[in-house]
Amino acid sequence: MRNELLSTAEMAEADRLTIAAGSLDGYGLMQRAGEAVAALVLARHPGAKRVHILCGPGNNGGDGYVVARLLAEAGVDVALWASGEPRAGGDAALAAAACTLERRPLSTLTAEAGSLVVDAIYGAGLSKPLTGDAKAAVDIVTGMNLPVVAIDLPSGISGDSGEVLGSAFRAALTVTFARKKPGHLLLPGRERCGEIVLADIGIRDEIIDQIAPRTFENRPGLWIANLPAPAVDAHKYKRGHTSVFSGGPSATGAARLSALAAARSGAGAVTVLSPANAMQVNAAHLTSIMLRKVDAIEDVDDLIGDRRPSTFVLGPGFGIGDKARDFTLAVLAKDRQDGGVEGLVLDADGITSFRNAASTLYEAAGRPDAPALIMTPHEGEFGRLFADIAGNKALSKLAKAREAAQRANAVIVYKGADSVIASPDGRAAINSNGAPWLATAGSGDVLAGIIAGLLAQGMPAFEATCAGVWIHAEAGSRFGPGLIAEDLPLAIVPVLRQLVENTVR
Numbered sequence: 048m049r050n051e052l053l054s055t056a057e058m059a060e061a062d063r064l065t066i067a068a069g070s071l072d073g074y075g076l077m078q079r080a081g082e083a084v085a086a087l088v089l090a091r092h093p094g095a096k097r098v099h100i101l102c103g104p105g106n107n108g109g110d111g112y113v114v115a116r117l118l119a120e121a122g123v124d125v126a127l128w129a130s131g132e133p134r135a136g137g138d139a140a141l142a143a144a145a146c147t148l149e150r151r152p153l154s155t156l157t158a159e160a161g162s163l164v165v166d167a168i169y170g171a172g173l174s175k176p177l178t179g180d181a182k183a184a185v186d187i188v189t190g191m192n193l194p195v196v197a198i199d200l201p202s203g204i205s206g207d208s209g210e211v212l213g214s215a216f217r218a219a220l221t222v223t224f225a226r227k228k229p230g231h232l233l234l235p236g237r238e239r240c241g242e243i244v245l246a247d248i249g250i251r252d253e254i255i256d257q258i259a260p261r262t263f264e265n266r267p268g269l270w271i272a273n274l275p276a277p278a279v280d281a282h283k284y285k286r287g288h289t290s291v292f293s294g295g296p297s298a299t300g301a302a303r304l305s306a307l308a309a310a311r312s313g314a315g316a317v318t319v320l321s322p323a324n325a326m327q328v329n330a331a332h333l334t335s336i337m338l339r340k341v342d343a344i345e346d347v348d349d350l351i352g353d354r355r356p357s358t359f360v361l362g363p364g365f366g367i368g369d370k371a372r373d374f375t376l377a378v379l380a381k382d383r384q385d386g387g388v389e390g391l392v393l394d395a396d397g398i399t400s401f402r403n404a405a406s407t408l409y410e411a412a413g414r415p416d417a418p419a420l421i422m423t424p425h426e427g428e429f430g431r432l433f434a435d436i437a438g439n440k441a442l443s444k445l446a447k448a449r450e451a452a453q454r455a456n457a458v459i460v461y462k463g464a465d466s467v468i469a470s471p472d473g474r475a476a477i478n479s480n481g482a483p484w485l486a487t488a489g490s491g492d493v494l495a496g497i498i499a500g501l502l503a504q505g506m507p508a509f510e511a512t513c514a515g516v517w518i519h520a521e522a523g524s525r526f527g528p529g530l531i532a533e534d535l536p537l538a539i540v541p542v543l544r545q546l547v548e549n550t551v552r
């Protein structure tokens with residue numbers, strides 16, 4: 048299965064290119080879309096007493112007219128409700144004309160318990176909040192708790208942002224075409240879609256290649272080819288060395304969580320870098336992970352000269368201030384070339400420390416040959432660094448992450464239940480395999496460590512970050528109730544095994 052996501056504009060372009068290529072016309076695409084939905088309705092709801100089909104004025108409504116005709120032909124009791132007239136001469140008008148069922152105005156909608164609703168009011172063309180008969184229909188259907196099959200998107204959900212415009216249906220099943228759209232994965236859209244089924248309506252992969260989308264669903268297919276596996280002659284330093292900066296004596300646990308996660312993700316050597324006054328507490332809790340005293344920038348330089356760690360984590364439990372900024376900039380001042388420093392994962396306090404000095408960070412990360420910078424802000428941290436982007440209501444979470452990545456010259460993970468990973472080169476991925484069990488203190492520290500561990504093994508920054516986010520989310524979802532951050536490093540092991548054995552996609 049391919050991972051591209053299409054914006055609503057790209058989807059319209061895919062339709063246009065398919066039609067221009069001559070294999071199918073717009074009406075043919077609509078027939079196929081309707082056939083796919085009708086087949087799923089019959090398969091999933093064989094006992095539905097009655098099916099109410101709600102058709103809007105555009106092509107989404109056109110799909111609905113096809114479904115109505117096909118279900119009626121199959122002997123289903125269909126009630127057809129229309130909001131507006133399809134544009135004369137268009138594909139939807141042809142589909143409406145081919146459907147001879149009685150059409151009643153959507154504003155008079157009534158339904159009975161036990162019936163099913165097919166939502167074909169608006170899809171990719173949704174351009175403003177639902178009002179009038181469409182909004183009233185959502186209220187009636189939601190109030191009666193009727194199951195809804197949405198065509199393309201639940202009406203009221205933006206395909207590009209996943210936002211609810213005015214109000215929206217909550218579907219049990221959403222059937223979309225060719226590729227998913229960002230709104231199927233971003234919240235609250237993802238939740239409103241229910242199960243998502245992708246139907247092939249004849250838009251070929253070559254057409255999608257021509258559009259060259261830059262947004263992806265974060266699934267293993269996106270990065271599995273880059274997933275590191277040790278060579279036969281590997282030794283520990285060849286497998287990559289990650290160093291994690293520890294906070295002071297009362298804040299060391301976060302760094303150890305990151306360190307353990309880096310080790311579990313396959314880095315051959317991991318070192319915790321500790322201030323002198325926290326050496327004892329760190330030493331008491333570390334076994335396979337190494338420990339080294341680091342108090343000043345010279346200590347960072349010496350470490351890099353001596354032990355050549357290729358990646359760093361700075362932020363978890365570190366403390367906010369000059370020291371975080373100085374160490375970050377010292378690491379970013381190193382070169383990547385010739386076995387130098389590959390990258391730095393900046394999390395938590397590391398991010399917040401640059402609240403009033405963001406441009407220094409972005410310049411350091413933008414220097415040619417600088418180590419890759421990966422930042423992993425949750426919503427609060429994102430707002431501290433990118434206040435203007437965070438406050439821009441016109442931007443989706445996807446667009447916000449993308450803009451931040453370009454500005455910061457960094458790979459950004461905008462964390463949450465729908466984490467978005469964005470690269471400064473314009474690529475972005477949306478993650479959807481997480482679960483709320485992951486909302487537990489220290490969970491983000493583990494994520495930072497997994498990413499740094501993968502990066503140390505030579506995975507490119509965007510791929511390492513996407514892989515880290517997916518593996519972390521998968522481990523947390525599978526573990527489920529009772530999860531605490533300490534469980535996560537071990538919980539990634541079965542996930543990694545399946546990835547290495549290629550049994551999960």
Ligand SMILES: NC(=O)C1=CN([C@@H]2O[C@H](COP(=O)(O)OP(=O)(O)OC[C@H]3O[C@@H](n4cnc5c(N)ncnc54)[C@H](O)[C@@H]3O)[C@@H](O)[C@H]2O)[C@@H](O)CC1
Nearest residue numbers: 062076077105106107169170171172173174175176177199
């Ligand atoms: N050839 C194609 O383009 C295909 C399109 N398909 C279907 O067509 C849909 C897209 O069709 P359209 O672009 O016609 O868009 P829609 O059918 O989603 O919307 C139709 C029109 O309704 C108006 N509108 C949008 N939101 C409104 C609101 N809140 N209140 C009042 N009016 C509103 C707008 O003028 C919009 O253009 C897809 O979601 C998919 O279901 C499929 O039939 C496959 C082929």
Ligand SMILES: Nc1ncnc2c1ncn2[C@@H]1O[C@H](COP(=O)(O)OP(=O)(O)O)[C@@H](O)[C@H]1O
Nearest residue numbers: 425463464481482483485486488489490491492
């Ligand atoms: N409801 C949720 N569903 C899925 N993942 C979540 C949810 N809430 C949080 N997460 C994930 O858990 C992690 C929490 O990280 P963070 O907020 O930095 O926590 P901490 O600072 O306590 O380590 C992130 O990877 C985030 O994406």
Ligand SMILES: [K+]
Nearest residue numbers: 166169200202
């Ligand atoms: K719809």
